[in-house]
Amino acid sequence: MQKKQNKYQGKELSFLLPYLISFASGVxxxxxxxxxxxxxxxxxxxxxxxxxxxxxxxxxxxxxxxxxxxxxxxxxxxxxxxxxxxxxxxxxxxxxxxxxxxxxxxxxxxxxxxxxxxxxxxxxxxxxxxxxxxxxxxxxxxxxxxxxxxxxxxxxxxxxxxxxxxxxxxxxxxxxxxxxxxxxxxxxxxxxxxxxxxxWTNRRDTENAERIFSVSRQLLPFGNAKSEQVGEPAQRTGFSAPLWFVNKYLATAAGLLxxxxxxGFILYSRPVAQLPEAALKVGIVQGNIPNRLLRSSEGFRRAEENYTNGYIALANQGVDAVLTAEGALPVFQRNLMATTLVAAVKEKGVVAWIGAFGETGRSYTISLFTFNNRGEIVSRYDKAKLVPLGEYIPFEGIIGGIVQRLSPLDAHQVAGAANQVFDTPFGRAIASICYESAFPEQFRYQAAAGGQFILSSSNDAHYSPSMPFQHHAQDIMRAIETDRWSARATNTGYSAFVDPHGRTLWISGYNTYETHAETIYRRQTKTLYVRWGDxxxxxxxxxxxxxxxxxxx
Incomplete structure (x- = not known):
């Protein structure tokens, strides 16, 4: 009875083992x-x-x-x-x-x-x-x-x-x-x-080859004569073909790795040119406004106050431009000019990239606006990659009418064009808003079109801390692939500056209000990936x- 039970348990374990191994390796x-x-x-x-x-x-x-x-x-x-x-x-x-x-x-x-x-x-x-x-x-x-x-x-x-x-x-x-x-x-x-x-899968074939090799040596008249004469067990000497067969896959894997x-080290070790005429001192404001407050008048008041004060502090430090987070000011474009932040831009005369809402008919976009030193909008980038369900309705052409009837809003969010360029007073930039950091083709296209540095604006306030760190990791990859300096501004963290080799020059705290300035450099190089794609x-x-x-x- 005990043998049958053990046999049954053994079969059950062998049945579950593939699933356990697969799940564990996925973990x-x-x-x-x-x-x-x-x-x-x-x-x-x-x-x-x-x-x-x-x-x-x-x-x-x-x-x-x-x-x-x-x-x-x-x-x-x-x-x-x-x-x-x-x-x-x-x-x-x-x-x-x-x-x-x-x-x-x-x-x-x-x-x-x-x-x-x-x-x-x-x-x-x-x-x-x-x-x-x-x-x-x-x-x-x-x-x-x-x-x-x-x-x-x-x-x-x-x-x-x-x-x-x-x-x-x-x-x-x-x-x-x-x-x-x-x-x-x-x-x-x-x-x-x-x-x-x-x-690993070829180990059985290797074991069979090993046995054949051992038998063949014993059959040879001179194979182990010396060992047998002195009473020692037969031992192989010299090159062992089966041993090479055992290790060739692992050796290839190690060699390739x-x-x-x-x-990668050769590419990583190449010096990054830092020409003085290409320098650009950029300031970042991390406003630290919880999303639950942004929809309220109190939230808007805090956002306007934090970003305006941060802009003024950075302008007094002598920065060339200031970058803010995605949706830093939760207002439509027509209302931007009445904000204290734009008034500060007009007073200080320092370029600002401000996150707010653009307008397209009855719809709106999540946008990044360039304000020149006179406080005028000179360019706009609209977020092209929207989060399904969170920012738009999939299959809107089919179910959009139903959603519109259920929704009390007159406007809905739409995506920007996929082939946008973002011109600034300092030359063309590579713009990215939040979720777009995961799509390398967005960056590659803009780099190929003449983008000289990366401006990444995001708001990860509604996720756990691991998400913004993964987001930072995505931006690092985009900086390396395009060989560009990157400035990343977020609402609650992690804001950062990254060089073309992916090295983080500065990174903010999480859920903190911060301002920081760093010098980045405009570049016009084109990597093989930028030229040819994948x-x-x-x-x-x-x-x-x-x-x-x-x-x-």
């Missing part, structure tokens, strides 16, 4: 980003899932590992994006406590499930490669992963690329983004994990697809 990938930041785990956390999928593809008895791969994606994206729950409670928006919790859970669960579905698609492709050579599986697996990330980033919901697991701690490898954007870093992580996994970091992903897809067809024939 390991999830803790690579803030708040934990164990970035080094990214180089091994995918390998267990890879082994599981490849083992299933080689065994006719095992079914498609949909659930394990789905669990891996859910665990990684769910943990990395757990800050989404920070939007609850939304009582300050008039949403009751329980519906607010339901909305937050739905948003968190939906984005995590989407990540799980994409992982399942990747696993389905890998499942069909069971009879392919290991090196071809690594190539195709890397290409498909990068292709899926590119597909996801082309939509409205995007944040947790594998590449951002390395920012801001491993700046050397993040510099691969200068070659082909974040997918160059993603490809590096996937290929190293794939090589480790292939080395070192080589990629050396390439050329690596199409190259991987085309080459791996062609080799797969060749092998199949």
């Amino acid at each position: 390991l990938m999830g803790v690579t980003v803030a708040p934990i930041g164990a970035w080094f785990l990214a180089w091994i956390a995918l390998a267990p899932l890879w082994v599981l999928v490849v083992t299933s593809s080689k065994s006719k008895k095992q079914s498609f590992p949909f659930l394990p791969s789905f669990l891996w994606g859910m665990a990684y994206h769910g943990i990395a994006l757990s800050w989404i729950m920070g939007i609850h409670p939304m009582t300050w928006l008039g949403v009751p406590w329980w519906p607010s919790l339901a909305i937050a859970l739905f948003c968190w669960g939906f984005i995590s499930a989407l990540g799980g579905i994409l992982l399942s698609i990747w696993a389905a492709v890998m499942l069909r490669l069971g009879e392919q050579k290991s090196w071809l599986r690594v190539l195709i697996g890397t290409a498909v992963w990068c292709g899926l990330e590119s597909l996801w980033s082309a939509g409205p919901l995007w944040w947790s690329s594998l590449a951002y697991t390395q920012s801001p701690h491993n700046l050397v490898i993040v510099h691969l983004g200068q070659l082909s954007g974040p997918n160059a870093v993603t490809a590096a992580i996937v290929v190293v994990n794939g090589l480790i996994a292939e080395g 070192i080589t990629l970091h050396l390439i 050329w690596l992903t199409p190259l991987l897809l085309i080459s791996s697809g062609g080799l797969w067809l060749f092998q199949k024939r």
Whole structure:
């Protein structure tokens, strides 16, 4: 009876083991980003899932590992994006406590499930490669992963690329983004994990080869004669082919990891030119106004007071311009001219970039306005990437009429054009408002169009502290990819200045009122990524697809 029970428990454990391994490895990938930041785990956390999928593809008895791969994606994206729950409670928006919790859970669960579905698609492709050579599986697996990330980033919901697991701690490898954007870093992580996994899955073939090698040596008449004469056990001397077979995948993974970091180090070590005529002293005001107050008259009064006082203090320090947070003054463009902040700009004569609401017919945009030294609006950038549900209604053409009837508002938020440029009195800038930091193509386009420095304006006040730190990590990647200095102003933190190598020159506290000035430099360089975009992903897809067809024939 005891034997049967142990046998049953053993079967149950073997059944659950793939799910536990997949979920645990997804958790390991999830803790690579803030708040934990164990970035080094990214180089091994995918390998267990890879082994599981490849083992299933080689065994006719095992079914498609949909659930394990789905669990891996859910665990990684769910943990990395757990800050989404920070939007609850939304009582300050008039949403009751329980519906607010339901909305937050739905948003968190939906984005995590989407990540799980994409992982399942990747696993389905890998499942069909069971009879392919290991090196071809690594190539195709890397290409498909990068292709899926590119597909996801082309939509409205995007944040947790594998590449951002390395920012801001491993700046050397993040510099691969200068070659082909974040997918160059993603490809590096996937290929190293794939090589480790292939080395593990081929261990049985290695053991068989080891046994054949030992038998063949014993059959040779001179193989172990000396050892047998002195009564010692047979020992191999010289080069061992099976030993090389055991280690070749791990050796390749280690060699590639070192080589990629050396390439990144070469890019990281290049000096950054700091020409005096390109210098620009920028001040940042972090107003620290809780979102729950912004909709009230008291909140507007505090925002106007904090940003005006911060502007005046920075102007007295001799800055060239002042940058404020997203929605620093929660008013429409037509009311901006009557604010004390614009009056201070007219008095001090220092350029200001002010976050407020633009107007487009009956709709409005989240915008960043450039005020020249006379207090006149000379340029405007409208946020192009809006947060689904939070800032716009998906499929508005279908359900927009229903929403309009239910809404008491006469206006709704719309996105700005995707091909905007942002000209300032100091030359063309690369502008980004909040969520856009996750979309490298927005930055690449503006850099290619002549953007000389980055102005990032954001408001992360309604999320947990890990979100603004991840947001800062995204901005670091964009600065490296475009080879630009970056000034980042937020409402409650983290505001920062970043150089083209991703080094943080200054970062603010969290939930604090702060002002700070730093000198940045305008640059007109163009990295390979700015010139050519993400050329690596199409190259991987085309080459791996062609080799797969060749092998199949």
